[in-house]
Amino acid sequence: TPVMEGIINFHHDLMFFLITITLFVCWMLFRVITLFDEKKNKIPATIVHGATIEIIWTSIPALILLIVAIPSFALLYSMDEIIDPIITLKVIGSQWYWSYEYSDNLKFSDEPLIFDSYMVQEDDLAIGQFRLLEVDNRVVVPTNSHIRVLITASDVLHSWAIPSLGIKLDACPGRLNQTSMFIKREGVFYGQCSEICGVNHGFMPIVVEAVSLEDYLTWLKNKINFDFNI
Template identity: 90%
Template sequence: MEGIINFHHDLMFFLIIVTVFVCWLLFRVITLFDEKKNPIPATFVHGATIEIIWTTIPALILLTVAVPSFALLYSMDEIIDPIITLKVIGSQWYWSYEYSDNLEFADEPLIFDSYMVQENDLEIGQFRLLEVDNRIVVPTNSHIRVLITASDVLHSWAVPSLGVKLDACPGRLNQTSMY
């Protein structure tokens, strides 16, 4: 998540610089090339220097953005030996979870469903449409692999505080890791 935030800040720097430059250039063109100030405009066939400049500078900016972008993309897809694997199956109106790595402590995997708490059952301080009856519990400071799919329709599973958001698609198994 920290890498995504740092990349966003770097990208915003370039975005602000380009936006300010384009606005300044647009203002200069509007003020300098007014019909009243320049009734007979000059004709230019081509300018090799300016064409090289407006081709190389955007290319350099794109390369400067692309290199950290690809590094971040590949680091997010890095395979790390997880301490636990959480299987998530999205169904209409509930999620199913499976901890299959606890077979050394139990004979079968831990499987449970998590339903949304009805509005009339909410306690004070709980959020409507966000509270569930069975929450998942994962260890802290350890690598966790999440495998997600759906049984019926498209779903979106997210843990915003960890910067994780995955789409659950029927017939497709998506994977990510959390720390």
């Protein structure tokens, strides 16, 4: 997703500052240890105040923080942008499974598409499926499409998180949180609940399968049992 690409690029840019600051601090420590050795300087320096150096070590960190903050806030607010979504996916967290609701098919069906998604037990896994990550009902979405995601919970706090898509949003009872995603390529993306929600917190995975728009419409047609033109 563009959000995840932004997070990766921001991480790479931030690493430049982190490495530079780390090397500078290590160099300063080494200089202090070697130049201000007790054996070399029997009489310690009596300097207690320096306006110039204080201005420097205050202004430079402030400038670095400002340089870091500008792209950070831009990326943060871009996560909240909802751009003309073609699909609205509602996510409901429960102990200990996820429920999903597609409501955009109401012109073809009398009721929205709703299903629950449970973790596949280890004994039921097929070859190639991942332990503790596979579910019985995957979320299917089209690629290259703006998708709005509404998230809430029915009992306790949960968190719908898919690291590879750059998505992590809390599911709170009585509150509807919103985010968006735009997946650029087809694939299967895995996530898990990221808020401790009880004894089976570690057993409510998330699986999002991104397919082409044609395959998505075919999947939706089979789910709602309605033959509309693709």
